[in-house]
Amino acid sequence: MACANDRLYRRLVMEVLNRPDLITDPQFATRKARSENKELLRAAIAEVFASDTLENWMAKMKLANIPVGYLRTVEEGFNAPEARERHRLNRIPHPTAEWVPNIEPPITMGMTGAIDPVAAPLLGQHTKQVLHDTLGYDERRIAQFAEKGAFGSAKPPTPG
Incomplete structure (x- = not known):
């Protein structure tokens, strides 16, 4: 429920x-x-809401043009009839899981091109790119971080 004004x-x-x-x-x-x-x-408000069911309150709010909706878990969102009825469920290719489920945004904009959704990056997938492109680190400096264990286990010292 939202009463923003x-x-x-x-x-x-x-x-x-x-x-x-x-x-x-x-x-x-x-x-x-x-x-x-x-x-x-x-x-x-909670005391009043306790006197009737969620469904009845939501119906009354809809009749009064008050924005209202269910707060769902991710699983509930995927199983929601609205998501299926509006054809909002799809899959995204994933590098290790093959596919991951996805819920498309509820709105589309005719004058704005849509970008295909992508899976969340794997842990560390973009670390070197961010260090290079954003922070300006060169390959040598990134390799030094890696050797010291900044991205996971440090390499054992080479005998010498």
């Missing part, structure tokens, strides 16, 4: 929660007051 907050407390006192009470009358008393406000 006074208009949405009023709609929530009047049309959904039926708690006009959460507007008239000076502790909640302004955004600043609500912020200063957020724990009290959260407790009052």
